Amino acid sequence: MTGGPLEGVRVIDLTTVVVGPICTRTLGDQGAEVIKVEAPGGDILRYLAAGSRSPAMSGKFINFNRNKRSIVLDIKQAEGLAALKRLIAGADVFVSNVRPAALARAGLDHASLAPANPRLIHCGIVAFGTEGRYAGRPAYDPVIQSLSGVAGTFERATGEPRFVPMVMTDHITGLVAAQSIGFALFRREKTGQGEAIEVPMFETMASFVTSEHLGAATFDPPEGPSGDARLLSPDYRPLPTSDGFITIRPNDNRQAFAFFDAIGQPELKADPRFATPISRTEHAADYFTIQVEALARRSTAEWLEIFAAADVPAARYNSIDDLLDDPHLGDVGFWQADEHPTEGRIRRTRTPVTFRGGMREEVLPAPRLGAHTRAILAEAGYAPAEIEAMLQSGAAA
Template sequence: MNASEAVPPPLDGVRVIDLTTTFMGPYATMLMARMGADVVKVEAPTGDVVRYIGRGRHPGMGPIFLSVNHGKRSIALDLKRPDAREALHRLLEGADVFVTNLRPAALAGLGLSADELLVAHPRLVCAALPGFGGGGPYRDRAAYDDVVQAACGIADVQGGAGEPVYVRTVVADKTVALMGLAAINAALLGVQRTGRGRSVEIPMFETMVSFTLLEQQNARVLDPPAGPAGYARTSSPHRRPYATSDGHLGVVVYTDRQWLSFFALIDRPDLARDERFSTITGRTEHIDELYALLAEVLPTRSSAEWIAVLGAAGIPVQPVLGPDDLFDDPHLAAVGMFEGVEHPDEGALVLPRLPVTVDGALPARVRGAPRLGEHGPAVLAEAGFDEHEITALAGSGAMVVPDREEVRDGDQAVGGARAE
């Protein structure tokens, strides 16, 4: 089955009110939009700061914003105003999920804490993505990806024996977004089964501690600890893409069979009999020596030669690609990883699709990211506001909308039944 229209997307009919900014929350809700949800992005009158990162074709439509927020609709509300907060509550009456990354004190000041919302909207999933969990002393601290990478152990692990180093992507934001997506979808299932709304907290720090310690906790799983935390294989200074005679490769030799095959390929059968390398326990303890061997041997052949012989031996190997190279990768082309989207204002865009299939079908095509406040009047009308109320909100400054002649109809619909 290949036609995306043949299979309703998994979150078809789910409406999400998205009060998040920057990367973490917007990535989670973009994935929900890709899964079929109608995501209404609630922005301040100045818009999400990510709108202004990088040079786009028009102000407020930067390339990263176009990536992180496609598939959504936008309403711009000044939530410092009581009439704007009342409008938000009316939107929540018809919503299934409310997502925010505001700090708890800010939410409480706006009357948007989970306790308050669940009284007014008892079937709502209230999902918060704060920097730190509400039960600890850090709960009111601000957090961004860099701060959380430092706090959760990743920067120390990346630095090895040297200075701490950040992963050169917003790994905390994106990982917590994925945890948030899982928690929200689980809570939606709970509401479906019980009829009772749920409050879900997905804190960055705790999520990334769990993420980091999956293998790094090591001997500290035991109580009392049998040794220090840390995982020798990933901590080895020799674990890196290896130079060949004409490039670099990612190579992982891991199992007994793979190491036996590798030792045979390099004509070192003696190593297969070495007690340091005959078991995975021994290899982990002596991983620096093995990875140093890889670094020594791989420059003796070309990348193509190694891909052929290692692949034939069942040893995982891939060339090192840069971000630009991904757009020409033959596998990604074959699976349709990138799709063209014609944005009504920004023109032709290229966006990665949701990297999953449902019943063998690719997800539905998606609309481009919204202009600030573009869908405000339509979203309010769906929530039961009459024309006079909508005009009053716009006139008072509680809601910001683009000039009417700039508002365009007919952009690509996606997902939920209520995504007009």
């Protein structure tokens, strides 16, 4: 392995689905060595998504599990659990999204692991913080979207609670976990000491939502209703043009006044409802109505040309499929074509973040289940006969 700010960091990954794998993929993309520990059946994400070329290798699994090696251990068996603990004893980071009580019963909590590896960064991604009454409850992304107010923002905007049609809370929490691990590694460089990190999905998303929408309820007593009226408007969306959709965001006075000139209504600059950022926020519904009515008069291409000349922030609407041909993404090499050793030609995204000091130069393809079991056990000091015995007993696979 060459390059990347986390080169030389070894991560033991006992996570499944999305929230944990996006965390560990982020670490792997930045050069860490990630060992994905899977149960005999494998990460359920291997099977959850439609459209695969072979069993247990869904497109979604491939996207979330590059730059990892896979070992299968049955940690319900003593030998499998002992092998996992041996791997952790030689690691820098251990990440799990297993419920804390189950970790403790297996001796995989921080208190149990730290004596053998005091430099270990132990990161537990949990549904709910262990100090609260919801601690220990199971949850997936939609449960957290519902409880944290994400779905409630749609009700405020449209009258109907909805989920964001992607596992957004998993993504955000997983990235917060990766960020927290980076912070802990930085402090370990100064102190030499490991760390125990807890990253709760519910609290993370409650913070995310309320930072945006607490608004006037920030003050005690509140100075007005909660929520950002602009973001909760039903017209906060791509708006129709004569032949498609466009998104514009004229925020400051220069942009707003340029927008009024562009739509041929310069008199709106003197309208007290729209003369300042505060007044435009207070009259967000009226401001959006003007945008909706104006944009319907011309084509998307015409408006993009007009707004580009006026330096008004604007962009065409991309569907998911449109992203595959977006010219800017082509310019920056966002889409990469790889030849997966078992799945054939695949399309993947490159790491969006760049480091001038060096990036990971190679990409490990998402592994087949247990593809590296023998090699990882050998690296951990197991003799060939011991490995064969574990494979025969089912402690490894």
